[in-house]
Amino acid sequence: MTTTKLIALLVITAYCYAACGPNGIYICNQGDSCCGTGDDSYCYSPANNECFIRANGSPAMCNKGNGWCNNDCFDPTWQSCMATSTGGQITCESKDKVCGSSCYNPSTYQCFQLSTGAFNLCNAGNKLCNNQCYDPSAQTCLTDSKGNTALCNVGNGICNGGCFDASWQSCKATATGGEVICTSTDKVCNGDCYNPEQQTCMSLSNGAQTLCNFGNKVCKDQCYNPAYQTCATDSKGNSALCNVGNGICKGECFDPSWQSCKATASGSETICTTQHNVCGETCYDPSAQTCFTLSNGAQTLCNAGNQLCKDQCFDPNAQSCLKDNTLLCNKGDDFCGDTCYNKGSEQCLTTSSGKSLHCALGSSVCGESCYNPSIQVCLSASNGKMICDKGSYVCNNYCYNPSNGDICDASYTGEPTSTNGPSSSPSSSSAPSSGSNAPSTTNGPSSTSGPSSSSAPSSTNAPSSSSSSPSSSPSSSSSPSSSSAPSSGSNTTPSPSSGATTGNDNASNIKNSNERESSGSSALHMTFTVAAIIVALTVALIM
Structure with a gap:
């Protein structure tokens, strides 16, 4: 075969057969075509297949008569390409419907759009309550007086957003305008249910309420049993919860079998033992202490047997209070001016200026000394x-x-x-x-x-102005x-x-x-x- 004939044969072949793939290296059968273009193309039989191009440009081959939906083949004899709620596509059975982005059989399910905008599939015949599917034959969607919604069993009621069994429960109003679920025989106290046969609702000083055991009372916002305790009030209007038989003093309880309420110097009160007295604001044992009144009107305690001198306690067995109770000295001492002195070793003298001065015994005063x-x-x-x-x-x-x-x-x-x-x-x-x-x-x-004046000092050692001394004493005239x-x-x-x-x-x-x-x-x-x-x-x- 000559070269001219070979070239002519190749040209005829190129027009009769498709060449696919990179640089057309794939020669298709007679009657086949290329699916796709370029290097990704491949041969297919148009008599038996369908060629589709995916969104990314790559070729896809489906059976003859198939359709193309969401980058995939589907059989239109029993399938359909349906639009989703988001604008996309989905392949479903022809009898199905789309709920959001899902296929569903309307004979067994139903589609609900939620309050959030999403979609939810429920069983056929169901309803939606608070975005929940429910069977209306067994449950009910209720809304209370406050606008609260709840999914409850059939026959139930709703109270404060909760379900209750109306056969033995009820919705009770509270003192603050709210609601609470209680048993039908209960009552409400401060937002809580209570059994009136076991408890009592009591009012507090701030206007609130509290629950106490049945038969109890309230004292200073506390429940108490009057069989064992009492709410006592003292002379100043102070209250306290005390044991039965106790008294109250300055807002505190005391046992009168060994204690008593004593008035203080300030007009207040204090609790002391029955054997004690009050000095100022303090209890004291009169067998061990004595109460004295100071110069400023206040009171002070001294040991028993002691006395008061210049607002100071002192022991009269060891000390004495002198100078009109203004000077405290040792026992047996006396005072001289504003100081104490020991009469056994000192004496009190008066100076030329009239001041008192204590000196040693036998001394005298010269001027001020x-x-x-x-x-x-x-x-x-x-x-x-x-x-x-x-x-x-x-x-x-x-x-x-x-x-x-x-x-x-x-x-x-x-x-x-x-x-x-x-x-x-x-x-x-x-x-x-x-x-x-x-x-x-x-x-x-x-x-x-x-x-x-009658005698002169001895002159035997007296100095002389001359070298010789006189033999007799000098006259006393000098x-x-x-x-x-x-x-x-x-x-x-x-x-x-x-x-x-x-x-x-x-x-x-x-x-x-x-x-x-x-x-x-x-x-x-x-x-x-x-x-x-x-x-x-x-x-x-x-x-």
Whole structure:
């Protein structure tokens, strides 16, 4: 066969047979066609089949005479393509109908559209109640007075959205306007059913209601059995639920067999034992305590046997209330001014200003301070009273003791340097030794007491202005007057509050004879010269 003949044969074949599939690789039988186009196409016999194209473009082959519905084949001899409620299609039996997106047999089912818009299939003859299928021969759809709907058995009633058996139940109205299902013989109390033969409906103080056992009563919104309890009211109008036989006091129950209701100082009441009394607002045992009234009118409790002093409890066996019941002291003590003192070791004295001062026994008062007259003396100074050691004098408001070699410098105008005066307490009755702060001297008089007007201090150790000492004592005419000599030469001064001051034998104030050569030695020299003349005259007269 020549090439020309072969090409002619192929052209004739192409026009007589269909070529399907990718690049037409599938050559169909004579009379067949391609179902679909392109690479997805395949051969089919139009005499025996139907070709349909799916929604996605792919080919589908059905039996001859079939129809196409929802991307699938159907046999129109017994099936139908029906529209759904959503706009789609569904293949059903020809005798069926569509309910929503489902096929159903109307001889056995029926279709209902629900309140939500959806569809529901129920048995034939059924009805719909609250989107539920029901058999009207056995059930009924009821609506109550409030608009509530419920599916109930035939013969039932509806109450507050619930079914009830009318043969033994009933719908009862509540006090708030609602409804409740109760047995036919029950009643309603505060929205609850109750048996009036077993319970009682009681009204509360707020207008509400409550159920109590039959025969009970209400007290302060509580049920109680009057056989065992009572609702008592006290004198103030307070109520309480108490046991039978009990009393009420300040809104509380008490047992009168061992308790009682007592009036308090404020006009209120309190519960005490029958043996107790009331002090103020408190119960107390009078065998163990005593009630006293204070200065402000209030009341207080003290131990039995105690007494009251200045609004304080005290034991009279150990303490005493003095000064018109204003001062509490130890038993046996007395008062001095506004303080207590022990009469066994102290005494109460009056100062120059009229104040009371307690001092040690045997003490005296100098100005505003205590002093011991056995070792001290009270002297007058330009600035008040001074306490000095015995044998001392006052010179320019300080003490000095000539027996210690002290002298008075009238030209000195300074103040004593020491400020440690004797205390007004009993322990301050003794003073330090005079001259303890004075300069020491070996030439002072040997006598430790102040010179008297009739005798002079011994001159055996007296310093002389010359190298020789006289053989006789100097005249007493140069001695200080004894009228100003203190009992003791204290070297301290009292505190600023004291009316008495104490001299200070200070080296800056008291000059001994060796330290004052310019004045002291001249005075002593003159004294001894006069004494020598007197002695010489006396000897001449005797001879």
